[in-house]
Every structure is written in structure tokens, then in C-alpha cells.
Amino acid sequence: MKIQLALDRLTIEQAVAVTRPVSPYIDWIEVGTSLIKEFGMDSVRALRNAYPDHVIVADMKTFDNAVYEFEMCFSAGADIATVMGAAPLVTIEACMNTAAKAGKKVMIDLLHTSEEQLEALQMYSDAIFCLHVSKDQQEMQGSTQGTEGFYVPPSLSGEGRKLAFAGGITVDMAQALTRIYPHVMIIGSAITKAKDPAAAAKTFYQLKKE
Amino acid sequence: MKIQLALDRLTIEQAVAVTRPVSPYIDWIEVGTSLIKEFGMDSVRALRNAYPDHVIVADMKTFDNAVYEFEMCFSAGADIATVMGAAPLVTIEACMNTAAKAGKKVMIDLLHTSEEQLEALQMYSDAIFCLHVSKDQQEMQGSTQGTEGFYVPPSLSGEGRKLAFAGGITVDMAQALTRIYPHVMIIGSAITKAKDPAAAAKTFYQLKKE
Incomplete structure (x- = not known):
């Protein structure tokens, strides 16, 4: 199980700084959509450079222009990028191919994705599927x-x-989640x-060992 | 009918430069999603400053974090911001409210939006609805x-x-579109x-007068 730290609604400097003391206890660092839209790829580059040994997840939330967007964030240093499960299948397919070519991974954000679409997505066995309760x-x-369940x-x-789980996850929720033992817990x-x-962060880290 | 120039897959400098000679023939300038994700709000600020008399559309493609993202791009100088029609209704509602408070407008991008969701969206009479064939x-x-139709x-x-129409629109398509005479044609x-x-640009401009 990996712990992914989600960085949102921060400046780049704040994001780098808040990560410093918690970095020993987390596995993946997510550059949140809000950082990407406010500061562009500088945000991904900054976290990449500050934490060369962590996996960097760019929360691109791609919905179109898959090849361009994925190549952009992989060049900036991301190891994993996100695409919306609700996007056209042609876009998700292009994300999978672009990541495979670059030796990178895709996380499919299932926020507001229909059951019908989900059926079509299950063929992507290499993808990480993120069950996501949104900020809004x-x-x-x-x-x-x-x-509970x-x-x-x-x-x-x-x-x-x-599977990844995201959305206001507290220690209590994380404790319950360890029963499923998902691939990623996004905090x-x-x-x-x-x-x-x-x-x-240490509390979440210790949950992994129980 | 407004002509919206979509700027994508360009540097900020290229986007500002390509707009210069066409600016007399267009009404709205769209800062494309690819510019926003690559350069952040600097891209919106640059186009805002270079073209103070044009309407600036920030193609945010918001899917979550509506208030934060919309306030961010309105502060950077956007007059209109986009939200995905496929997003949760709570997000679209928050976009509408944030725009109304700021005296700005919302464009709802209908790419891959279900008929059922569209039914729910029709109550937003202030929004511009964008019928969108995506790049991918x-x-x-x-x-x-x-x-044709x-x-x-x-x-x-x-x-x-x-209504707005977007997606590889050529002069021929634009000519056909003038029969509907949409609110916005995105080129x-x-x-x-x-x-x-x-x-x-002048050819598209002249279509408006026919």
C-alpha cells in the first residue's frame, strides 16, 4: 500500500515546504490540479527536483488532448498522470498508450464516471483506478x-x-481502508x-504495517 | 455571433503573437487548456494584458474545486471560464455562483456529457453551452x-x-453554422x-455579416 500526499491550494514554495517533514512517511507526492492550473509545469518540476526519490503524480485530470498533456507532464518529471474516467474512451486510450511508451503509469480518476463507462474501462489492467469523492x-x-464499508x-x-481511494480521508477512514488494503491511499x-x-503522516505510515 | 479564437499547443509568446494580426476580426480570445496546464495563470494574465479590449475565455475545464479554480482565473483577468458538463452538478452549480458573484460568465463544455446530465443542466439559462468535438x-x-446538419x-x-460550437471548424463548416447563427463559433x-x-480570420469575420 502506498501513501500519496495530495498537495492542493498552496503555492509551489508552500507545497515543497509542507512535504519536507512528512517525506519519510509518504511514498507518492501528488501535484494537485490547483497547483498545475495556477503555476503550470513549474509545479511538477519543483516537486520533482525537491524530492528526486519519490514517485511524482501529476493530477492533470486530462479530458482531451491526451498525448500533448501527458507528454508535457512526463517531461516535467511526473511518473504517473491522471485522466478523467468520464472522458471519451479515445482520450483514455491515448493516455494509456502515451504512458506505456514513456514507461510511466496512468491513474484513472473515477469521479462522476458512469457504470457503463466503467465497464469499458476495466480492460485497462495496467491503470490505477481512483475512487474519488471530490472536494466539492x-x-x-x-x-x-x-x-465503514x-x-x-x-x-x-x-x-x-x-485501486486508489481519495476524498477527505482521515485516520479513522484509513484504518477502515486497510481492511481492503488498496494499492494507494490519497491523503x-x-x-x-x-x-x-x-x-x-507517521500515523498513516504506521497503518501500513498493521 | 461571436468569434472565439482558441489558442492551444503554443508558448505564451506564440499565443500573444499569433493573435496580433487577427485581433481586429475576432471577439473572444480563448486561453486553451494546454496553455493553462503548461504555464498556469501567467498565460491568462499575458493574454489579458496584451488584449485589454477583448473578452478572455479561460478554458479551465473545471471538474472539481470550482470556487478556487474560477476565482483563480477571474483574478488573472478572465471574463468567462469553462466547466465540464460531465462534472458533478454540485461543481457546476458552484461555478455558476462564483461567476455570478464576480460578474463573469460560464461556458459549459458538453464533451462526453450524458443526455441525462444535459437535462439537469438546462436550468442554467445564463450559461453558454458548448457543443464540442474534442481534439482527440x-x-x-x-x-x-x-x-451539413x-x-x-x-x-x-x-x-x-x-450555444457555442467547437471542434475543427473550417470555413465550410462555419458557413453552414451561420444558418443556426450560434452565440459563439470557436475557431x-x-x-x-x-x-x-x-x-x-477575416473570412470568418465576413461570415458574420452575411
């Missing part, structure tokens, strides 16, 4: 990932499927906005 | 807007609805990659 769903509807669509429940403000981010 | 659909599937979903065909490479961009 959290902040405006009070939705979060649960602390986590819904995994039947089309994604097969053996060997790489944002539970670390970045903690009084003691290093201590918070 | 054009380049990998050979799809374009037609030169243009499909307008029944839920958007009412009186006073503001990219037919101007930016023309041998003589000013002449190409």
Missing part, C-alpha cells in the same frame, strides 16, 4: 469516503486490480493541515 | 463538426439559449495554422 462533494454536500464497483473488484488535508504534519 | 476525437477518430440536443434547442487551427492567419 465534500465541502458542499458533506460527502466523504466512509469509515467502501463501495467498490463490481467491475473493479477483481483480483490484482490496483491531503489530514496531513497538510494537521497541527503536526509529520506526526499525522 | 478529431485527430484519432476523424470526427468533426459537420458541414449540426446536432443540437432537444434540451438545448429552446429560444434564447446561448482554432483554421486561423492559427493558416498560411495567412489575418486573411483566414
